[in-house]
Amino acid sequence: MNPAMNSALNSGMAPVATPFFFYLLAGLAVASGLAVITRRNAVHSALALIVTLLAVTGLYLMLYAPFVAAVQIFVYAGGIMLLFLFVIMLVNIERSSKERQFNRMWPVGLAAACALLALFVSAFAKGKALFPDRMMSLPESSNTQQIATMLYGEAGKMGQYTFAFEIASLLLLVAILGAVIMTKKKI
Amino acid sequence: MVPITTLHYLVVAAALFVLGVIGVLTRRNVVIVLMSIELILNAVNLNLVAFSRMWGNLHGQVFAVFIVVDAAAEAAAGLGILIAFFRNKETINVDEIDLLKW
Amino acid sequence: MPNFIMSYLGSRVTPGEAGNQFWALMYVLIIFAGVSVAVIAMNWIERKALAHFQVRLGPMRVGPHGLLQPFADALKLMLKEDIIPAEADQFVFWVAPLIGLLTAFTVYTVIPFGPSQAVSDMNIGILFMLGVSSLGVLGIVVAGWASNSHYPLIGALRSSAQMVSYEVAMGLAVVSAILMTSMNEKGTGTLSMIGIVQAQQQQGVWFIFKFFPLGLLAFVIFAIAMIAETNRAPFDLAEAESELTAGYHTEYSGLRWSLFMLAEYAAMIAVSSIAVTLWLGGWMRPFPNLLKAPAWEFIFSLFPGFTFFGLAAIAFLGVARMPAHSFFKIQRIGLAVFAALLGFFALLLLVIAVAGRSADTSLAARFNEGIDYVYWFVLKVAVFMYLFIWYRATWPRYRFDQLMKIGWKVMLPISLGVLMVTAIVGVIVS
Numbered sequence: 001m002n003p004a005m006n007s008a009l010n011s012g013m014a015p016v017a018t019p020f021f022f023y024l025l026a027g028l029a030v031a032s033g034l035a036v037i038t039r040r041n042a043v044h045s046a047l048a049l050i051v052t053l054l055a056v057t058g059l060y061l062m063l064y065a066p067f068v069a070a071v072q073i074f075v076y077a078g079g080i081m082l083l084f085l086f087v088i089m090l091v092n093i094e095r096s097s098k099e100r101q102f103n104r105m106w107p108v109g110l111a112a113a114c115a116l117l118a119l120f121v122s123a124f125a126k127g128k129a130l131f132p133d134r135m136m137s138l139p140e141s142s143n144t145q146q147i148a149t150m151l152y153g154e155a156g157k158m159g160q161y162t163f164a165f166e167i168a169s170l171l172l173l174v175a176i177l178g179a180v181i182m183t184k185k186k187i
Numbered sequence: 188m189v190p191i192t193t194l195h196y197l198v199v200a201a202a203l204f205v206l207g208v209i210g211v212l213t214r215r216n217v218v219i220v221l222m223s224i225e226l227i228l229n230a231v232n233l234n235l236v237a238f239s240r241m242w243g244n245l246h247g248q249v250f251a252v253f254i255v256v257d258a259a260a261e262a263a264a265g266l267g268i269l270i271a272f273f274r275n276k277e278t279i280n281v282d283e284i285d286l287l288k289w
Numbered sequence: 290m291p292n293f294i295m296s297y298l299g300s301r302v303t304p305g306e307a308g309n310q311f312w313a314l315m316y317v318l319i320i321f322a323g324v325s326v327a328v329i330a331m332n333w334i335e336r337k338a339l340a341h342f343q344v345r346l347g348p349m350r351v352g353p354h355g356l357l358q359p360f361a362d363a364l365k366l367m368l369k370e371d372i373i374p375a376e377a378d379q380f381v382f383w384v385a386p387l388i389g390l391l392t393a394f395t396v397y398t399v400i401p402f403g404p405s406q407a408v409s410d411m412n413i414g415i416l417f418m419l420g421v422s423s424l425g426v427l428g429i430v431v432a433g434w435a436s437n438s439h440y441p442l443i444g445a446l447r448s449s450a451q452m453v454s455y456e457v458a459m460g461l462a463v464v465s466a467i468l469m470t471s472m473n474e475k476g477t478g479t480l481s482m483i484g485i486v487q488a489q490q491q492q493g494v495w496f497i498f499k500f501f502p503l504g505l506l507a508f509v510i511f512a513i514a515m516i517a518e519t520n521r522a523p524f525d526l527a528e529a530e531s532e533l534t535a536g537y538h539t540e541y542s543g544l545r546w547s548l549f550m551l552a553e554y555a556a557m558i559a560v561s562s563i564a565v566t567l568w569l570g571g572w573m574r575p576f577p578n579l580l581k582a583p584a585w586e587f588i589f590s591l592f593p594g595f596t597f598f599g600l601a602a603i604a605f606l607g608v609a610r611m612p613a614h615s616f617f618k619i620q621r622i623g624l625a626v627f628a629a630l631l632g633f634f635a636l637l638l639l640v641i642a643v644a645g646r647s648a649d650t651s652l653a654a655r656f657n658e659g660i661d662y663v664y665w666f667v668l669k670v671a672v673f674m675y676l677f678i679w680y681r682a683t684w685p686r687y688r689f690d691q692l693m694k695i696g697w698k699v700m701l702p703i704s705l706g707v708l709m710v711t712a713i714v715g716v717i718v719s
Contacts (some may be wrong), residue, residue, distance in 0.1 A: 080262045108207060124201070183267050
């Protein structure tokens with residue numbers, strides 16, 4: 001057999017060119033995040049947020065979390081962003097894109113965010129020992145089965161998160177009812 | 188090149204979080220404020236999934252799925268409120284949504 | 290180099306699993322070429338079939354029997370003037386068809402043409418396909434908005450509302466098919482596309498016939514929902530609204546419009562592949578368990594060659610029936626060359642089938658197996674494509690409120706009911 005292919009098969013799920021893809025996806029995510037908060041046009045912001053969500057999906061796939069990546073594409077990029085685009089089209093008025101788009105207090109907001117960033121940087125620098133360098137690789141081929149076991153439980157007993165799962169579905173029902181009632185013309 | 192560790196993912200998540208916070212604090216368009224909140228939630232999700240891989244169990248990923256569900260509910264409710272308000276006052280400027288001020 | 294080719298063909302894993310980038314790239318190029326050829330052929334077949342349904346002939350002039358018509362159309366669209374509306378948002382106007390095209394082509398990464406013939410068999414294959422095809426709605430909404438005109442905006446919002454409503458019924462039908470994959474001894478199902486077809490192989494029954502009539506009902510719900518999902522007749526308010534008002538691609542002309550059409554046909558082929566994989570047994574030949582003798586294997590492996598022989602015979606018949614006039618000389622020669630090419634291809638397939646029955650590990654046997662898998666898969670998808678055209682020719686269009694009523698009040702309860710009854714029957718049987 002071809003030795004190059006052999007080594008790839010032997011090393012399990014070792015992805016190729018990982019740093020390249022990580023820097024590409026991370027740069028894309030941060031750049032489009034910047035575009036979300038700075039664009040004047042709301043539709044451009046929404047499209048930039050979709051790009052951010054897809055870049056974060058790629059990062060999830062690199063972290064051996066295919067189910068979370070699929071949920072992100074399905075719910076976030078395919079559902080929530082569609083909702084945002086509909087609402088932008090419904091409330092889009094020409095006046096808003098010609099007005100001043102940043103708050104009058106924007107230096108204060110920026111200073112607060114920079115303080116937060118400094119806090120993060122100091123936490124990462126001082127607490128470097130808390131994030132050990134080992135990255136255990138999770139088995140990818142049974143990821144969905146394991147998450148399903150946690151959510152639904154196995155034969156005979158409840159999973160760890162079954163109760164939270166049911167509460168989450170109730171939460172979605174309440175949110176749907178609330179959205180429908182708030183936007184009806186007459187109740 | 189230095190191999191990619193958990194810290195790299197945490198830095199990306201922190202950057203997205205700070206960008207979301209800037210968006211919430213400085214923009215005047217309500218829809219863009221809501222989108223910045225989604226950025227913040229995404230940063231938290233990325234953090235959780237990175238830690239889930241570091242510890243080797245799936246609790247972080249299950250929690251991330253719950254946060255996505257939560258974000259969907261909150262986006263629906265928030266946009267419903269926005270539309271209901273827009274019908275009354277015809278504006279989407281946070282500075283002009285001040286009906287409770289005295 | 291031949292060693293490299295042989296070593297890959299000898300392994301029975303997909304390029305994604307083997308981490309083999311070269312073969313993954315090869316598969317991607319082959320799929321891209323195949324889908325382009327399929328879209329071109331679909332264009333021709335649609336015009337000819339619609340014409341024959343309406344008792345007329347369709348394009349006959351451009352090539353022999355209009356065979357070169359799609360190329361003429363593509364050339365015309367590429368040379369047309371590129372008009373952008375005055376106040377439209379330039380960047381968004383340009384990006385919208387690309388979103389639709391990207392999502393329509395990304396789903397081909399996980400389509401299984403054979404047990405190891407997929408670009409990458411992801412663990413969450415079916416979820417990935419449904420999710421990425423739901424991203425295509427974004428392209429339509431953004432296209433309608435970027436045109437800066439009322440009719441495209443209304444058409445885009447209607448079309449996206451329709452697609453979102455039928456996605457729910459589609460998802461529930463898919464879930465009931467996935468539930469059937471878990472009716473084995475281990476009790477766990479799988480979401481990977483290759484795993485679903487292998488589950489059908491293990492359980493010895495296509496899921497459309499399992500727990501009759503539940504599998505059939507789920508298949509019918511998915512078949513109806515996929516027509517609404519791709520905006521085809523009788524749910525084609527967005528694209529045929531040009532007769533009533535206008536659709537989301539009104540302001541698009543020339544090359545951009547052809548990108549929309551390419552995305553639509555590619556999405557049709559993609560959702561048909563989902564239906565074939567989940568319910569119709571994917572790449573398996575008919576009756577794999579009932580007719581198991583090696584003689585039957587040989588007969589079924591001759592099918593690809595005989596299909597192309599049939600096509601070549603039809604083309605030769607067309608040559609014979611052309612008027613013997615000097616005006617038709619070039620057309621006769623062209624059609625005869627095309628028929629000869631088809632016949633040569635048929636001969637090649639028959640030679641591979643005959644040579645491949647001898648040993649199990651020779652290169653010819655490997656090729657033969659691969660060709661058989663791809664042939665049965667493509668045949669089933671082609672039947673679906675023909676059904677799409679048949680529906681368009683036969684059924685009148687639904688009004689928008691009727692469409693939404695069917696999506697929410699009929700399809701959703703039926704698919705929920707099918708899912709629950711499938712689960713109950715599955716628990717009782719096991």
